[in-house]
Amino acid sequence: MTRRVSSVELRVRYAETDRMGVVYHTNYLVWCEIGRTNHIRESGMTYREMEDAGVGLAVAEASVRYHAPARYDDLVRVETVLAEVASRTVTFDYTIVNAESGARLATARTLLVSIDRNHRVSALPAEMRARLEADAVREA
Amino acid sequence: MTRRVSSVELRVRYAETDRMGVVYHTNYLVWCEIGRTNHIRESGMTYREMEDAGVGLAVAEASVRYHAPARYDDLVRVETVLAEVASRTVTFDYTIVNAESGARLATARTLLVSIDRNHRVSALPAEMRARLEADAVREA
Amino acid sequence: MTRRVSSVELRVRYAETDRMGVVYHTNYLVWCEIGRTNHIRESGMTYREMEDAGVGLAVAEASVRYHAPARYDDLVRVETVLAEVASRTVTFDYTIVNAESGARLATARTLLVSIDRNHRVSALPAEMRARLEADAVREA
Amino acid sequence: MTRRVSSVELRVRYAETDRMGVVYHTNYLVWCEIGRTNHIRESGMTYREMEDAGVGLAVAEASVRYHAPARYDDLVRVETVLAEVASRTVTFDYTIVNAESGARLATARTLLVSIDRNHRVSALPAEMRARLEADAVREA
Numbered sequence: 059m060t061r062r063v064s065s066v067e068l069r070v071r072y073a074e075t076d077r078m079g080v081v082y083h084t085n086y087l088v089w090c091e092i093g094r095t096n097h098i099r100e101s102g103m104t105y106r107e108m109e110d111a112g113v114g115l116a117v118a119e120a121s122v123r124y125h126a127p128a129r130y131d132d133l134v135r136v137e138t139v140l141a142e143v144a145s146r147t148v149t150f151d152y153t154i155v156n157a158e159s160g161a162r163l164a165t166a167r168t169l170l171v172s173i174d175r176n177h178r179v180s181a182l183p184a185e186m187r188a189r190l191e192a193d194a195v196r197e198a
Numbered sequence: 199m200t201r202r203v204s205s206v207e208l209r210v211r212y213a214e215t216d217r218m219g220v221v222y223h224t225n226y227l228v229w230c231e232i233g234r235t236n237h238i239r240e241s242g243m244t245y246r247e248m249e250d251a252g253v254g255l256a257v258a259e260a261s262v263r264y265h266a267p268a269r270y271d272d273l274v275r276v277e278t279v280l281a282e283v284a285s286r287t288v289t290f291d292y293t294i295v296n297a298e299s300g301a302r303l304a305t306a307r308t309l310l311v312s313i314d315r316n317h318r319v320s321a322l323p324a325e326m327r328a329r330l331e332a333d334a335v336r337e338a
Numbered sequence: 339m340t341r342r343v344s345s346v347e348l349r350v351r352y353a354e355t356d357r358m359g360v361v362y363h364t365n366y367l368v369w370c371e372i373g374r375t376n377h378i379r380e381s382g383m384t385y386r387e388m389e390d391a392g393v394g395l396a397v398a399e400a401s402v403r404y405h406a407p408a409r410y411d412d413l414v415r416v417e418t419v420l421a422e423v424a425s426r427t428v429t430f431d432y433t434i435v436n437a438e439s440g441a442r443l444a445t446a447r448t449l450l451v452s453i454d455r456n457h458r459v460s461a462l463p464a465e466m467r468a469r470l471e472a473d474a475v476r477e478a
Numbered sequence: 479m480t481r482r483v484s485s486v487e488l489r490v491r492y493a494e495t496d497r498m499g500v501v502y503h504t505n506y507l508v509w510c511e512i513g514r515t516n517h518i519r520e521s522g523m524t525y526r527e528m529e530d531a532g533v534g535l536a537v538a539e540a541s542v543r544y545h546a547p548a549r550y551d552d553l554v555r556v557e558t559v560l561a562e563v564a565s566r567t568v569t570f571d572y573t574i575v576n577a578e579s580g581a582r583l584a585t586a587r588t589l590l591v592s593i594d595r596n597h598r599v600s601a602l603p604a605e606m607r608a609r610l611e612a613d614a615v616r617e618a
Contacts, residue, residue: 072515072525073222073508077215077270078457083397084213084364088493095492095551105492106551117363121401127457130217131515131526177358177407212375212385213368218597223537224504228353235352235411245352246411257503261541267597271375271386317498317547353504355497357550362493410497 061139066096067157070132080127086164087120090152093136094168097150101189113183115148115170122166126156133157143190145181146172201279206236207297210272220267226304227260230292233276234308237290241329253323255288255310262306266296273297283330285321286312341419346376347437350412360407366444367400370432373416374448377430381469393463395428395450402446406436413437423470425461426452481559486516487577490552500547506584507540510572513556514588517570521609533603535568535590542586546576553577563610565601566592 068089076082098105105115128134135157142149147169154164174180182190208229216222238245245255268274275297282289292306314320322330348369356362378385385395408414415437422429432446454460462470488509496502518525525535548554555577562569572586594600602610 069512069515071508072216072511073224075217076212077217077219078394078396079217080457082213083400084367087364087367088491091492092489095489104551114358116358116407117404119401119403120363121399123399124397127396131524177360209372209375211368212371218534218536220597223540224507227504227507228351231352232349235349244411254498256498256547257544259541259543260503261539263539264537267536271384317500352496353502356492357495357497357499359497364493 061141062100064093064097064100064138065135066093066138067133067135068092070128070130070134072130075130078127080129083122083124086122086124086128086154086166087168089134089136089154090120090138090150090166090168093138093152094150096136097138097140098190101192103186103189108186111183112175113186114173114175114177116173116177117168118147118171119169120166121168122164124164125162128154128156128163134163140190141167143182143187145187146179148172148182148190201281202240204233204237204240204278205275206233206278207273207275208232210268210270210274212270215270218267220269223262223264226262226264226268226294226306227308229274229276229294230260230262230278230290230306230308233278233292234290234310236276237278237280238330241332243326243329248326251323252315253326254313254315254317256313256317257308258287258311259309260306261308262304264304265302268294268296268303274303280330281307283322283327285327286319288312288322288330341421342380344373344377344380344418345415346373346418347413347415348372350408350410350414352410355410358407360409363402363404366402366404366408366434366446367448369414369416369434370400370402370418370430370446370448373418373432374430376416377418377420378470381472383466383469388466391463392455393466394453394455394457396453396457397448398427398451399449400446401448402444404444405442408434408436408443414443420470421447423462423467425467426459428452428462428470481561482520484513484517484520484558485555486513486558487553487555488512490548490550490554492550495550498547500549503542503544506542506544506548506574506586507588509554509556509574510540510542510558510570510586510588513558513572514570514590516556517558517560518610521612523606523609528606531603532595533606534593534595534597536593536597537588538567538591539589540586541588542584544584545582548574548576548583554583560610561587563602563607565607566599568592568602568610 152166294304434444452462494505574584
């Protein structure tokens, strides 16, 4: 059994650096959001469509380990894996690497909770869940 | 005739700096938003209440001149003046200074357009306009 | 034995919200940075002075749990505790609450690594460590 | 005589939206920075190389007009033109459009000042100026 790894690249913005000369640490979590958006898109729907249909995914937990700094103008790759889908939650794992050297920059995990238009926790609609699960688990 | 100058202070966040060692330039406009929010609050209503009542102020034009850099942990003061109120627009002027030395860091102007819940341009409700105008023009 | 809890308040910026109508999740970690900066200041030195002396604290791990959303214009309080000081690392815990209702919004932990001017991991200078430790542990 | 227009596309991040449901206004200036970085790269050097060589371009003036909002997940294109090069300043013009509909979202201008490693205003090195000027003015 393997899980699909989606990949998206981005170039580091000047705005994302801080006075230490490297990327400010919270921006890696913004990049995870880009990885997640891209991962969902590749599963055949978009997160915008999910929200338009009244289903939100709110970040309930986030954790990051920083291994090496990204710098201005670096080309960075975010690799995203859907780790787990439950009735009301979705967990993604991320590995952020320098796209040119392959060096690992950060690893992260986020747990998202499915909410309705009124921001109440609610079960993921079956079709969306099926799409994410089909995506998560693929036989080798 | 004088115009009321409102004043609000903030301390520069590490997140706001960039690899040049100074504050990244767009953050001064975020500080203007803080000045504007504070200015409206001091006129006796809050911008959040305006939005809850269905009236938004969308930035239509913004300009900034940068005079000297702000740095991490500096105490900064935003001085805001309501420059003009028309039926559908409000213009604010800002002066951003180092609160300790008094040095002028930036000057800015924003033109905001009044919009309704559907994001259509619409006249400012009379009561809100009156409140802002009363605030803008005070006899010396 | 008790640990000092430092407290700092801030008002939520419009810039910090997202289209879900609440604060975008990475901003809580920016607020933790404000709490940390404030906590160090209250221990009798400033983080800026530490950097000027060639000692940086780089975030090596960060984790957050989100309990309830903060909204635009909310007054928020960041409570910071120094959890642990080792030769090369410092760990802070944060609780972020709505300053008016007292509701708990988020809890977070960051592990910081002491680095030198060349961004190499290096032991915290004894005086700085002593200051932080004195601060961390106070007899009841 | 025509001026080269460089083009770069980006997808709107969730982080860039605000509670009005659209992109927060200062982010368009961040996108201008991306357009500028890309424009310089296409002229045969990179802005990172300029900084490594001790030459910075600090934003001294910025202005934006907002025509229509960008939304989450929109594909946006930044078109950048080098408007003027003088001994110590460089001016860029930007047009930001929705890449799918072609609708104009914002127009902007920034004036940048050449600074040395000590952040003092200084003339652009001849070679860099020549490269930018060659780029700016091309016979039709």
